[in-house]
Amino acid sequence: MESALEDIEFLALSANRVEVLDAVSSQPHTRRELEERTGASQPTLGRILHDFEDRNWVEQSGREYAATPTGRLVGAGFSDLREIVETEQRLRRVANWLPTETMTFDLRRLRDATITTPTQTRPNAPVQRVLELLRDAERVEIVSHAFNEQSMDVVRRRVDDGQQTFEGVFSASAIDAIADDSTLRERLRELLDLPGADLRIVDDEVPVAVTVADDVVHLFLRDDDGLLQASVDTDDETVVSWAHDVHERYWNAARALDAADLDD
Structure with missing residues (x-):
């Protein structure tokens, strides 16, 4: 079983993975819709969705993919972390004076x-x-x-x-x-x-x-x-x-x- 840090690294190293998980966490998407949203190729989306299914982050219903409850949990937590880091980066040069x-x-x-x-x-x-x-x-x-x-x-x-x-x-x-x-x-x-x-x-x-x-x-x-x-x-x-x-x-x-x- 992968460690939590390994899963975080897996997600963080690919903007496409982050975008796909964010998309399917909000509502179900077909692969075509994911291609239009992310700009990723179908082979790339196939690998991403396969990796997400292995982690039980997404599930397929017909032609659509949706995040599982744990997938939505991961997506929300990663979005929070990204927002925190983006804020810190903006405030870094003035943080000591706040x-x-x-x-x-x-x-x-x-x-x-x-x-x-x-x-x-x-x-x-x-x-x-x-x-x-x-x-x-x-x-x-x-x-x-x-x-x-x-x-x-x-x-x-x-x-x-x-x-x-x-x-x-x-x-x-x-x-x-x-x-x-x-x-x-x-x-x-x-x-x-x-x-x-x-x-x-x-x-x-x-x-x-x-x-x-x-x-x-x-x-x-x-x-x-x-x-x-x-x-x-x-x-x-x-x-x-x-x-x-x-x-x-x-x-x-x-x-x-x-x-x-x-x-x-």
């Missing part, structure tokens, strides 16, 4: 996420990505340990124009950094005075930098030294729901930011 201690969703939800990293020609690419989202959004929620000047300016202009509502929760250190700069302090005062903007402050550190721009979640990813390394954004519904929950939790625990908090 705030996984706060992320309560399955990382596979980030499989199709947009990953933005700095380049020589666009060293500020992650920031530019969130600015793109902010310029188009009608509703913005932020929970963060920082509030960069460019994001604040975009939000202030759009809220002032009546094109956006804004609810931001920031760490005290983020507000202190703005208050230390006279120009930024006045811009934040202007934002505070706008009826469409509501800002709150928490005294504890905030371990995430999450922006929800309408139905897109954007995460800034920083290294242990606080340097911006990348950003990730997605419209996955589960991640969006998680981000709303994070914002609500911090929002309920925060106090309103008052102009007095910006005094020298």
Whole structure:
């Protein structure tokens, strides 16, 4: 009897085998239908189906082939494994910076996420990505340990124009950094005075930098030294729901930011 690893290797070494098992797991197929779906030749399909029958992964009924219950189990498990590995490959270069201690969703939800990293020609690419989202959004929620000047300016202009509502929760250190700069302090005062903007402050550190721009979640990813390394954004519904929950939790625990908090 072959070991589990040998069966996994048998399946993984042939894209045609994977495609055939996936096809017959969803519904019965004739060999002609399998040929059209996979592009494999009839001799190749014959060998695949014969090997699957030997493993009791498929059974033939008339001209059609369908997966057995154990065949469907193998097919589903292999699809899960492939999805996990594909997700890991996409996230590999930024995985060390993900705030996984706060992320309560399955990382596979980030499989199709947009990953933005700095380049020589666009060293500020992650920031530019969130600015793109902010310029188009009608509703913005932020929970963060920082509030960069460019994001604040975009939000202030759009809220002032009546094109956006804004609810931001920031760490005290983020507000202190703005208050230390006279120009930024006045811009934040202007934002505070706008009826469409509501800002709150928490005294504890905030371990995430999450922006929800309408139905897109954007995460800034920083290294242990606080340097911006990348950003990730997605419209996955589960991640969006998680981000709303994070914002609500911090929002309920925060106090309103008052102009007095910006005094020298």
